[in-house]
Amino acid sequence: MRSSFTPVSGSVPPASADAGRAPRGAPRALVIGSGFGGLAAAIRLSCRGWNVQVLEKLDAPGGRAYVWKQDGFSFDAGPTIITVPHLLEELWTLCGRKLADDVELRAMEPFYRIRFDDGSWFDYSADPEHMRAEVARFDPDDVAGYENFLKEAALCYQLGFEKLGAKTFDTLGDLIAAAPDLARMRGWRSIYDMVCSHMRNEKLRVAMSFHPLLIGGNPLSVTCVYSLINTLERRFGVHWAMGGTGALIRGMVKLLAERGVAVRCNAEVKRIRVENGRATGVELADGSVEPADIVISNADTAWTYKHLIAPEHRRHWSDARIERGRYSMSLFVWYFGTRRRYEDVPHHMMVLGPRYEGLLTDIFKRHHLAEDFSLYLHRPSATDPSVAPPGHDAFYALSPVPHLDSGTDWAATAEAYRRAIEARLEATVLPGLRDEVVCSRVTTPIDFRDRLLSYKGAAFGLEPLLLQSAWFRPHNRSEDIAGLFMVGASTHPGAGVPGVLMSAKALEKVIPNVQQYA
């Protein structure tokens, strides 16, 4: 079994085409980080006439959507479920192009299978008839409640996504204006409480409430507004990018290259320069300085404020306020390839353990690494032969775990935890797994902290609680420093590919016009 992985691509130089390039003398914007949010921000700013450069710490773009390759296997490190494709299409349209020219999105049906601890399963689908039949199979008495849940989720979608999703929460007035909508959604309830008010069957309650985990939220405490994910998936589908999610990142980098915008990799920012209360550029790890008219950080907001900006420039985002924040869970991810194919296993599968509420409380409240776990099992080779050698399967198994406040010694624990996951998968859905694994790699909360520079090793930034959402989340326009902006998972509306693409849309509304710099 080999374990040395190599990244897919290095720095991407700008293409030679002049079309779309910023005019000579255009003001300069530096984007720190090349996650989905950073790349989307760079595209939008470039289209508004800014002279943009992206600075990325890692050796390839993508952030959480980095790609690992080894022995003919290709592993998307992070996002695999692509929803709301029109948010991506918008970026291609802005550049006068079509998404389909660069990336094929393939709709998944069913979306995913949820396997419960007793071996029963629920196939989650876009087809309303199929969904009603699945609900009835578990509990016919819950069908009416399910329909009522869908109505509430649709309202949350309409208000929370369509109306407030890409809104800029820049002032208290923006929050006050949104208050009636939050009240209509009764956003103070948790999604789990909302689901429980409609359905009695415990398995159905899990199947309808687990979605916030996909964006780092605890279903027991996250606002019910996030039931919008349920509507959003059914309305726009769940998609797979052929070639892997990395194909979308490569496509966005190509859009930038065609506009003359470079994504400079191996370029870690160590400090954001602030003079007279205004961001004036950045200092890199190699000691060089890059001047700029504005700086946009796609890095974790807590990390940006705490580690990249000297405390004397931060009245709002003091160390104490950052410490008081509640951060999302972290993840343990095992990427592996097998020398055989498991044809019975669908592309996306939740392999749940025996506990739901208890496990969530261990992860989010007690910050305790439990012995049991619930897994998301990803098998991209079910759809896409390009990700594994012929006759082989590529997988990852993702386990939500507490962030680093757990005090877990991951260096000592990781291999035992991986073996426990392997044993669990072998006993449930991947028989004989141990003898079939031909490549393997793990990511732990330490990697989220040290590699992706995420505060407390949180995998999704700030937890999406009501009092950490919208105006309460770090603003796109820095509360502390003029000319400094934020984009990505820890800003409004939050984590997930659709969320960070929308945060780039919200950002665009507060970025100054280039004419101001003429």
Ligand SMILES: Cc1cc2nc3c(=O)[nH]c(=O)nc-3n(C[C@H](O)[C@H](O)[C@H](O)COP(=O)(O)OP(=O)(O)OC[C@H]3O[C@@H](n4cnc5c(N)ncnc54)[C@H](O)[C@@H]3O)c2cc1C
């Ligand atoms: C394992 C996993 C699975 C997921 N699955 C899904 C899914 O299926 N669907 C979905 O929609 N979402 C999913 N998500 C969530 C989604 O991937 C993220 O919310 C989203 O990609 C975050 O994008 P971002 O723009 O905030 O930036 P990130 O991807 O966090 O990128 C930030 C970038 O900034 C760089 N950086 C940080 N500090 C510096 C510095 N000082 N100097 C230079 N560069 C710096 C980092 O290296 C990184 O490249 C998943 C996340 C994980 C971790």
